[in-house]
Amino acid sequence: MTTATKTKAKAAPAPKAKAKGHVPMQPMTRGVHHLALNTDDMKKTIDFYVDVLGMPLVHALKVPAGLGTGPLNRGNPPYENLRHYFFDMGNDSLLAFFEIPKGKEPEGNRNAIAAMQHVSFAITEARFEAIREKLEGLGIEYLGPMEVLPGVFSMYFFDPNNIRLELSCQPADGAAPKVVRGCTQNAEAMRKELLTLTDDRVWIEQRVAELGE
Ligand SMILES: [Fe+2]
Numbered sequence: 001m002t003t004a005t006k007t008k009a010k011a012a013p014a015p016k017a018k019a020k021g022h023v024p025m026q027p028m029t030r031g032v033h034h035l036a037l038n039t040d041d042m043k044k045t046i047d048f049y050v051d052v053l054g055m056p057l058v059h060a061l062k063v064p065a066g067l068g069t070g071p072l073n074r075g076n077p078p079y080e081n082l083r084h085y086f087f088d089m090g091n092d093s094l095l096a097f098f099e100i101p102k103g104k105e106p107e108g109n110r111n112a113i114a115a116m117q118h119v120s121f122a123i124t125e126a127r128f129e130a131i132r133e134k135l136e137g138l139g140i141e142y143l144g145p146m147e148v149l150p151g152v153f154s155m156y157f158f159d160p161n162n163i164r165l166e167l168s169c170q171p172a173d174g175a176a177p178k179v180v181r182g183c184t185q186n187a188e189a190m191r192k193e194l195l196t197l198t199d200d201r202v203w204i205e206q207r208v209a210e211l212g213e
Helices: 042-052 125-138 179-183 187-194 201-207
Strands: 034-039 057-062 083-090 093-099 119-122 143-149 152-158 164-169
Touching: 034 042, 042 057, 042 083, 042 093, 042 125, 083 119, 125 152, 125 164, 187 201
Parallel strands: 034 093, 119 164
Antiparallel strands: 057 083, 083 093, 143 152, 152 164
């Protein structure tokens, strides 16, 4: 990160706490179990995610017979005998890939409804810089780093499958980035935006109830 961006690397001020007695809503989910994406070249994908992004390959399997085109398909790609590999993306979450037979599916439009626009991986500043050096060494173009939220810096690039990736770091948080904290608004800012969505103020107040003023 440049000196210029470093001087701005300050976490956003914490919204003021809710009134005494407020029981904060807790998410029902704990985070991502696995994010499943598609490739048509598993070997190239392994080399990129292991060697460039530093995600160990932890499981390599073929989807069992009958799950692709048979009645037991549970939403996975409709092909038999597909490779389905898993990488450790950190913090007990997995990144998975199916290997679609070459030429069988078109390249996706990441701006289509129900498509994945991009994925951002949380990372410490030191590793952010290490990956930036690797991208430069390999001649892989990237955009950034740029401050995308107060104290949050991102860079953007594509994997070998043309999947848009982002790395996000929060230098002020050191080795333990607080991702949700880095993105949480105060009630006033959210209220202002939600008013562009609806004029139902009762609904808006329900939605901002977890935020501090
Ligand atoms: Fe993003």
